[in-house]
Amino acid sequence: MHASKGDRLVVHGRTVGHKDHSVEIVEVLGEHGDPPYRVRSEDGHETIMSPGPDSVVQHIKSGKRSPQ
Numbered sequence: 001m002h003a004s005k006g007d008r009l010v011v012h013g014r015t016v017g018h019k020d021h022s023v024e025i026v027e028v029l030g031e032h033g034d035p036p037y038r039v040r041s042e043d044g045h046e047t048i049m050s051p052g053p054d055s056v057v058q059h060i061k062s063g064k065r066s067p068q
Contacts, residue, residue: 001057002033008058009039009051023049025057 003009003025011021026046027038035050 001035001051001055003028003035003037003057004033004059006060008060009037009049009055010058011051011055014054022058 005025005028007025009023009025011023013019013021021041023039023041025037026040028034029036029038029048036048037051038046039049040046
């Protein structure tokens with residue numbers, strides 16, 4: 001998984017009734033776009049994440065999002 005600052009990280013809900021959660025990547029802490037990432041949720045909360053297999057990066061290119 002590789003990401004850049006400004007990309008979105010989507011964590012899919014693991015069980016029925018849990019919806020997907022999307023956060024903005026504000027800093028890439030690993031080398032060459034690898035995790036961990038500092039992320040910010042819509043409510044402004046920031047944390048460091050090392051995403052699992054239930055996550056995907058939506059790359060931001062020219063203002064448009066494209067799933068990886």
